[in-house]
Amino acid sequence: MNTILEVKNIEKYFGTSSNVVKALDDVSLLVNEGDFIAIMGPSGGGKSTLLNCMSTIDNASSGEVKLAGQSLVNMKQKHIDKIRKQDIGFIFQDFSLISTLNGYDNIALAQTLAGQQVDSAKINEIAQVLSIGDDLLKYEDELSGGQKQRVAAARALIKNPKILFADEPTGSLDTKTSRDLLDNFCQINEQLGTTIVMVTHDLQSASFAREVVFLKDGKIYNKIIRLEHETQEQFRMRINDVYVLICEER
Ligand code: ADP
Numbered sequence: 282m283n284t285i286l287e288v289k290n291i292e293k294y295f296g297t298s299s300n301v302v303k304a305l306d307d308v309s310l311l312v313n314e315g316d317f318i319a320i321m322g323p324s325g326g327g328k329s330t331l332l333n334c335m336s337t338i339d340n341a342s343s344g345e346v347k348l349a350g351q352s353l354v355n356m357k358q359k360h361i362d363k364i365r366k367q368d369i370g371f372i373f374q375d376f377s378l379i380s381t382l383n384g385y386d387n388i389a390l391a392q393t394l395a396g397q398q399v400d401s402a403k404i405n406e407i408a409q410v411l412s413i414g415d416d417l418l419k420y421e422d423e424l425s426g427g428q429k430q431r432v433a434a435a436r437a438l439i440k441n442p443k444i445l446f447a448d449e450p451t452g453s454l455d456t457k458t459s460r461d462l463l464d465n466f467c468q469i470n471e472q473l474g475t476t477i478v479m480v481t482h483d484l485q486s487a488s489f490a491r492e493v494v495f496l497k498d499g500k501i502y503n504k505i506i507r508l509e510h511e512t513q514e515q516f517r518m519r520i521n522d523v524y525v526l527i528c529e530e531r
Contacts, residue, residue, distance in 0.1 A: 284350075285444055285476050286312035286335060291344030293330050293499075304330040305341065306499040312444075317470045317477045319490035321520070323528055327499040328480040329374075329448055335478060336369060336446040337361050366394045370437030370475075372447040376429040378421045384408075384432040385417040388439050395440035407435045410465055412458065426453035434462055438469060445469070447479040451486045463489040484524065488517035497527050 293305035304327045312318060312335075320328045333339035334346060337353060346353045348364060371377075378387050388408075389399045408414045411431040416424060424432065430453050437445055445466070451459035467489055469475040479490065487493050495502040503523050507516045 282313040282315070284311055285314045285316075285348070286310075286478075287345075287347040288312075288331075288335060289345040289347070291331075291334055291341035291346065293327070293334060293339070294342045304499055305334065308344075308496075308499070308501055310335075310494065310501065312476060312478060314443075314476055315470065315474045316492060317466070317490045318479070319487040319493045320478065320480045320496055321482065321487050321493055321524060322496040322502065324482070326496045328482075328496050330499075331496060332446055332448055332478065332480050336371065337365055338371075367396060367440070368443040370440065370442030370445040372430075372433050372437045372445070372450045374448045374452060376421075376433045378429060378432060378436075380421040383418050383420050384413060384424065384428075384435075387432055388417075388436045391436045392439050397440060400439075404435070404439060407439055411435050411462065427455060427458055430454055431458065431462065434465075438465070441469075441473055442475060444476040444478065447477065449481055449483075450479060451481065451483060459483075459486065484517055484521050487520050488513050493520050493523075495523055495527055497530075502527055 288308060288310040291305055291308050292303065295302045295304055308331060320331060322328055330339070334341045353361065379390070382390065385404060388404050392399050405414065408417055411434055413428055413431045413435065416428050421429060430450065434450060451462060454462060463486060466477055470477050481487050492504065492506045494504050505519055505523060
């Protein structure tokens, strides 16, 4: 199994000397090609910060992040931009759609930026899967929170990224749409081998992953892997047990 992402002893500080927050404290993590990892833990534990440092959005204060064997510390910005456009899909909490483009054009732009031809059949197909087939001509201010989230997911998935980073991707979705989106994650993970790293505080969402990394107070607290014969429900219960333990120990 090839390692696609390596996080080595990273620390992340925010603020100035009089008011410093240590958001990540000596975090190390290996992500192999084809992994589907959920990062869970109490609010303020450093989940989004870790995702940002792993995904080129932010830099760690110390330590190293290597993407496909190359250290982000030494990488030229131009190279980082190329990797972002071609190989990385992002689904952010705040959607980050371009408000002057409709849903279709937001998705098509991601394909163009990745150096691919705009493929309207593929855009329509993925929109159908995510139940936004009738909403593609709408602009951000005409879409509900859930619809924006699904346009953001379609935009991330359209270019078949090597690695998908998702921060609370089901945060504003109802149960059925959450399940559809996560089924879609499983499908691209299993069929296309897309590596997925997803931050979530939702047990049900985490149970779709094959590995759950628990983060607390900026440190990795525990990791659990779904067993070969374990059902999703059994895995969800195990995730719940660790999660309850973490929260009780606060
Ligand atoms: P989580 O995603 O687990 O809720 P975060 O990564 O958002 O946690 O935050 C971890 C810690 O870092 C928190 O104490 C948070 O207040 C702090 N933090 C995150 N981003 C910033 C920032 N831009 N400026 C200052 N503090 C921040």
